[in-house]
């Protein structure tokens with residue numbers, strides 16, 4: 001069966017877009033990473049979070065996975081917010097802690113070591129800059145490491161004799177997140193009144209990818225950005241962040257900080273969910289800012305249907321707004337058009 005990596009074969013990236021900045025030896029934000037104030041985020045919106053935090057915490061729904069009315073809570077949050085905090089999710093906090101500390105261990109390696117695991121120009125996994133980079137006018141204060149399946153290939157390059165703990169932790173996390181994503185998808189389908197049989201694939205066959213994000217401490221955080229505004233591409237994203245950095249764009253409010261809640265994970269959607277739900281569950285525009293003091297790590301788990309399965313608006317959708325296509329076809333469109341991918345497949 002194909003994987004997410006195969007989908008990028010026809011859209012190779014240029015090496016300069018794959019190699020992150022050498023943050024270790026950078027003491028001043030270089031011109032290449034200084035974002036103009038007007039682009040995507042006016043300076044006033046970039047003010048680092050302060051007393052607004054309490055407000056944003058209470059705005060974004062916090063959902064207990066064990067709540068008796070969890071279907072309604074999730075359905076409502078999905079339709080009105082497109083993002084929510086999830087508590088009581090069953091992922092042990094010790095495992096989340098281990099994932100973060102292994103990610104920190106990876107990103108703390110010397111630059112030349114990390115570059116040994118550099119993602120290939122036409123590949124998806126390994127160390128490198130975000131896939132959105134070629135579509136931007138400026139570079140990002142960010143480096144990532146994508147795992148799809150086993151991380152052993154790249155981990156054994158980084159730590160020839162000492163990669164077992166890293167691999168075990170990441171694989172355990174992927175397994176547990178896969179079953180959590182499965183549960184969440186079932187609840188979402190229930191709300192949308194769609195049975196699993198209507199899907200072109202078995203939920204238990206869902207594929208996944210784990211993206212470790214690193215945002216090194218930045219000498220001038222207001223001049224640059226960690227991740228530029230984007231929507232995610234796959235079905236659902238389950239994010240762990242232990243420090244502030246995530247912001248969502250909310251019509252009428254502008255950028256709202258999604259402050260981490262102890263023990264909670266953040267759930268949002270990618271474009272494939274937009275297609276399946278015929279626009280009911282829409283991917284939220286979000287971005288990540290950086291800070292001057294701490295090296296921030298976030299861990300994004302992405303889930304998607306098998307690459308050869310067909311995605312289309314559910315049969316119940318009276319007036320489908322998206323064309324049907326395979327996951328592979330969608331990923332190719334996304335790789336070429338990035339944020340405009342959905343408009344390419346929208347039925348005019």
Ligand SMILES: O=C(O)CCC(=O)C(=O)O
Nearest residue numbers: 213241245246288298300
């Ligand atoms: O670091 C974050 O808060 C956001 C990460 C993210 O948006 C992504 O990995 O797609």
Ligand SMILES: [Fe+2]
Nearest residue numbers: 230231232286
């Ligand atoms: Fe994202």
